[in-house]
Amino acid sequence: MSDTIFALSSGALPSGIAVVRLSGPAVRFVVETSAGKLPKPRQATLSALRAGDGRVIDQGLLLFFPGPASFTGEDVAEFHLHGGRAVVAAFLGFLGDLPGLRLAEAGEFTRRAFENGRIDLTEAEGLGDLIAAETEAQRRQALRLAGGAFRERAEDWRRRLIDLRAHIEADLDFSDEDDVPDDLSHEVGVGIANLRKEMERELSAGQRGERVRDGLEVVVLGPPNAGKSSLVNALAEREVAIVTDIPGTTRDLLEVRLDLGGYAVLLVDTAGLREGGDVIEAEGIRRGRARATAADLILWLDENGNAPPQDVLALGVPVMRLRTKADLAGISEGVKAVSVRDRTSVDRLLDLLTREVASRLGGESPLVSRARQRDCLSRAVAALRNAEGKALPAEVVADNLRQAGDALGRLTGRIDIEEVLGSIFSTFCIGK
Ligand SMILES: Nc1nc2c(ncn2[C@@H]2O[C@H](COP(=O)(O)OP(=O)(O)O)[C@@H](O)[C@H]2O)c(=O)[nH]1
Ligand SMILES: [Mg+2]
Numbered sequence: 001m002s003d004t005i006f007a008l009s010s011g012a013l014p015s016g017i018a019v020v021r022l023s024g025p026a027v028r029f030v031v032e033t034s035a036g037k038l039p040k041p042r043q044a045t046l047s048a049l050r051a052g053d054g055r056v057i058d059q060g061l062l063l064f065f066p067g068p069a070s071f072t073g074e075d076v077a078e079f080h081l082h083g084g085r086a087v088v089a090a091f092l093g094f095l096g097d098l099p100g101l102r103l104a105e106a107g108e109f110t111r112r113a114f115e116n117g118r119i120d121l122t123e124a125e126g127l128g129d130l131i132a133a134e135t136e137a138q139r140r141q142a143l144r145l146a147g148g149a150f151r152e153r154a155e156d157w158r159r160r161l162i163d164l165r166a167h168i169e170a171d172l173d174f175s176d177e178d179d180v181p182d183d184l185s186h187e188v189g190v191g192i193a194n195l196r197k198e199m200e201r202e203l204s205a206g207q208r209g210e211r212v213r214d215g216l217e218v219v220v221l222g223p224p225n226a227g228k229s230s231l232v233n234a235l236a237e238r239e240v241a242i243v244t245d246i247p248g249t250t251r252d253l254l255e256v257r258l259d260l261g262g263y264a265v266l267l268v269d270t271a272g273l274r275e276g277g278d279v280i281e282a283e284g285i286r287r288g289r290a291r292a293t294a295a296d297l298i299l300w301l302d303e304n305g306n307a308p309p310q311d312v313l314a315l316g317v318p319v320m321r322l323r324t325k326a327d328l329a330g331i332s333e334g335v336k337a338v339s340v341r342d343r344t345s346v347d348r349l350l351d352l353l354t355r356e357v358a359s360r361l362g363g364e365s366p367l368v369s370r371a372r373q374r375d376c377l378s379r380a381v382a383a384l385r386n387a388e389g390k391a392l393p394a395e396v397v398a399d400n401l402r403q404a405g406d407a408l409g410r411l412t413g414r415i416d417i418e419e420v421l422g423s424i425f426s427t428f429c430i431g432k
Contacts, residue, residue, distance in 0.1 A: 002074075003110075004030070005104035006095045009087060009431035015083030020091060021431060023109055026100045027075035034079075034094070041066050049079060049092040058087050072109055073116025099310055105429025113414060116258035121413030121424070122150035125370065128428050130211060134182065136262030137212045150367040152192035153202070154412050157195060157380075161405045164191050168398045188397070189388070195404075196384040203377050206368025212361050213369040215257060215264035216354070219292045221312060224248050224272030227324035227340065231301060232256060232269040234340040235350060241269045248272065253287055261354040263361050268295070273312070292317060297356070303328070305337075320356070322349070372424075376411035380404040 004024025022030060031038055033052060039045035044061045053056055060078035070076040073125035081087050095101050110127055112380065113119045126145025133139040144150075160216065167188050220228045229241035236256040250259070252268040270288030292298055292312070298319045302309040323329075326337035326345060336352070338345045368374050387400035409415040 004101045004103060005108055005112075005432035006092070007091065007104040007109075007393055009078075009109075010083070011086045013088055014056075017086045018081045018083035019316070020079045020081060020088070020095070021076065021109065021147065022095070022101075023070075023072040023074045023076045023104075023112060023141075025075065027064075027099065028174055030095065030098060030101070030132060031077050035062050039064050046078075049081070051090070052097065052297055056083055056189065057090045057094065068116065068118075068289045071118065072112040073118045074112060077351070083366070104430060106430050107425030107432060110428060110432055111425045114429055118152075119171045120148075122154070122367075122373065123148055123409065124334060124413075124422060125373070126150070126308065128424070129369065131429065134257070135259045135264045136366070138264060139211060141212050141366075141369055144365045145367065145369065152382040153367060154408050156298070157199065157284075158405055158408050160191065161401050161408070163190050164195075165398055165401050165405075167191075167403070192384055192397075194385050196388070199377055199381050199384070202367050203374065203381065205366035205372050206377070208361055208363070209366030209369035210214075210371070210374070212263065215266040215292065216243055216296045216361060217266045217268065217291075218266045219270060219288070219295040219317075220299045220301060221270055221273055221288060221292055222324075226272065226273065226301040226303055227256075228301050229269050229325065230340045231299075231338065231346075232267055233268060234346045235353075252284055253291055260350070260357050261312075263354075263357045265353070265357055273309070296360070315406075317356060373411060376407050380407035380411075381408060390413050 004022060004026035006020060006022040006402055007251045008018060010019040020207050028038060034049050035045070035047040036050075039047070039062055041064055044063055046059070047062050048056050049060055049062070050059050056185050058081045060082065063078040063383075065071070065078075065081075067074040067076070067078040071148055079091065081091055092103075092215055096103070107128070110119070110124050114121060114124050115309075126142050126147070129138065130146050133142050133177040143322055189268065211298035223227050224247035225245065229243045232241050232254065233239055233243065236258060240256050241254045248271065255268045256269070258267055259266040268288075268291055271284030271293065273285055273288065289311075293315055295315075298308070298312065298315070298317050300312065300321045301324045302321075303323065303325045305321070307313075307321065323337045324339070326339040328339075336349070338349050340346060368377060383400045383405075385406035387397045387404070406415060
């Protein structure tokens with residue numbers, strides 16, 4: 001029998017209400033001890049909540065969810081206490097003294113839900129993302145995943161793979177005879193190709209999904225003193241970067257998270273690109289370049305409106321050119337101008353960036369939103385490709401379909417996932 005786990009599932013104290021959640025075999029005993037009797041399942045019940053010695057700790061609402069139809073699949077209870085530090089400390093102290101009870105580890109409630117088959121791995125990931133979501137697009141995407149959209153899709157794919165394999169088995173049974181049904185193998189070929197195309201569509205949408213989840217990366221590049229740090233500050237509306245008129249002030253990378261129209265954007269300030277400078281600055285420049293290689297967009301800043309050098313263009317990352325310090329010079333043609341001394345020009349730039357980000361990340365929330373999911377799905381696609389060759393022996397086709405099915409099994413956590421579980425659940429908060 002497993003331990004009964006408990007945790008403060010609501011946020012920092014003091015708070016209006018504090019929710020303490022429990023899951024495990026001792027839940028009934030705890031509820032009876034504290035409230036005197038077991039309340040009706042799933043109905044909020046007001047009760048005096050007592051410690052083991054009968055002393056009243058608080059008066060609060062109590063919810064009891066009998067397993068297996070609970071979040072974790074075990075008996076679960078929620079105590080809604082007043083969110084005072086002493087109240088919560090007294091209640092957690094009472095629970096900790098009971099035999100078979102211990103504090104939950106990060107993500108342990110969700111892990112139990114997964115292990116008891118209440119949710120699959122993509123739903124667990126969706127729940128983690130939902131709690132971490134900071135922007136509207138992240139919330140929508142996480143909610144879709146947590147609601148089982150990916151699980152349903154993967155289950156549909158797996159069922160169809162199994163059907164296809166059944167067809168091939170039938171084919172193999174016929175193979176001693178002359179009348180191997182050609183229609184059947186044609187049908188199987190079409191079925192495989194369709195599955196592969198659907199998965200490929202989700203994979204390519206997933207590039208967007210990963211950006212929605214992790215933030216679109218915008219790297220600010222330009223010569224020293226171009227006004228990069230000033231603009232990053234102005235866009236973020238707070239002082240994040242050190243601004244001076246000594247060239248080479250920004251020696252490391254500075255990241256700012258922005259919410260642009262509901263999309264997360266990671267704005268990266270870098271050291272100016274130029275030759276020379278001291279060793280530390282040179283390292284800053286190297287990091288800036290390296291970061292730009294993997295960026296989604298480069299903002300190239302130059303106070304004269306000059307184009308970026310060839311090696312920046314050669315990165316193959318889209319570049320938005322900006323002429324900075326527009327308050328100092330006249331109007332420039334072609335290149336967009338901005339000045340941190342002119343809030344309207346900064347707001348215009350924010351609008352422009354927001355439209356750019358929305359056009360790249362907008363649309364229905366993709367299913368794929370992390371590298372792990374992408375890896376599993378890519379493996380399934382690769383296996384299907386190997387099953388598509390002309391005139392392949394039926395055994396080879398069947399084996400590739402099995403591999404594709406295994407890849408989907410790893411995606412949803414049905415098989416072979418012990419090593420990834422730790423890394424997924426440890427990123428949750430305690431009490432989830
Ligand atoms: N007049 C004016 N000065 C600016 C503007 N943006 C930056 N500066 C000045 O240019 C200098 C260099 O700015 P900084 O942001 O540190 O440039 P970086 O080296 O590219 O990060 C500082 O003295 C800033 O005050 C601007 O829009 N107008
Ligand atoms: Mg700087």
